[in-house]
Amino acid sequence: MLATLVDTKSLLQSVVASLVAGIGISTAFAILIFGISRSADLARSERSALATAAGVLAALAFLVVAASIVLGIVVMTQK
């Protein structure tokens, strides 16, 4: 009965996409802050290789966050 009223496949896809995006954006932003914080600390203690690695991690996380924002705007314009 319920299945005839609801597009179950779209609903499930919507739930999965919501969870992945909702958790993913917060995680990526937390990694961005972690990377910046560690990069600064490691650079101060003159461990430049690790500082660079943390900086790269932050840069990658920034790209994920930026891509998520662009994707969100694209989704809005395609409704």
Place this chain on the structure above:
Amino acid sequence: MSSDVVLVIVVATALVFDFTNGFHDTANVVATSISTHAMPPRIAVAYAALLNFVGAFISLAVAATVAKDVVDSDVITTTVVFAGLVGAIIWNLATWYFGLPSSSSHALIGGVVGAAFAASGSAAVESAGLVGKVLIPAVLAPIVAFIAGVIAINLVYGIVGRERPGLVNRGFRLGQVLSGGMLALAHGTNDAQKTMGVITLALVANGSLSSDADVPFWVVVSAASAIALGTYFGGWRIIRTMGTRIIKMDAAQGFSAQGAGAAVILASSHYGFPLSTTQVISGGVMGAGAGKQVSAVRWGVAGNIVVAWLLTLPAAAAMGAVTYGFCNLFGNVAAGPIMVCLFGLAALAVFFSRRLREEPLPAGG
């Protein structure tokens, strides 16, 4: 002539609803940013108003879906649309008065369904659309936002828990400017379009527009302006509830709540489920609070919000039906809506003149 008078009243009422929508739902977008001091109150509200205005122009594809999917469009008259809007406005103002975040979208749907039911009986209600596109997503969306909020805040604390609190707070406050902006854009896109759809529906019902015509540009501009103005004037009562009364948030929780809310709204919109931004962000706020400490959430306040959610559709429907019945008493198409408007304006004038004397705006707000 008489039907044109009703049309003008409907358009004006729809814009008033749009204003109350922005006024009422400002809280969804800015409350967490204000409570974590990510943005000063006036700046946050102005920012949300601007992005609501921009959001209203981003897409027009869903403008007519609200009324089309939940009621039989053949029975829609301008009086039905008017009564539905009045039902929604009354419910929005009542929940604003008690500081309860409730759904303007569901109030609009409830109002239109109630008025259509009063006009033409149960056959006028598209029950499949109502259940499949409104009720089930309405139940699922805040739960998904809650779960996303719980998981997200735990991951966030796991990642940045040992970092310097000053840097972490500054970072997440900056992030809240972005996540709040996304929410404001999504809100403008979703909610302003519902008003555009209702005005377009009234124009079609009046014969002023063909059913396959595009949404007129003046409708887009006026709906965008009304929701932006409503947002700017902001519902401070609901901002207090969302920002501080459910939980006391830190910046990471605010960001996680807004991120979870924006993700759920955008994903659901992409798959064609019209959602309440209020319900979703409330779910996100509760999730981000419960994820840190279950007892930190004031479950009594959360319970009141849930009750408001449950009551919104039937209460707005009842008010829409009563308004339609009242308009019908006058027989003449224009006399009923004119009388309702006069009563409404008089009641609002009395109410707001009392409130302005009793309750100044909060400091900084």
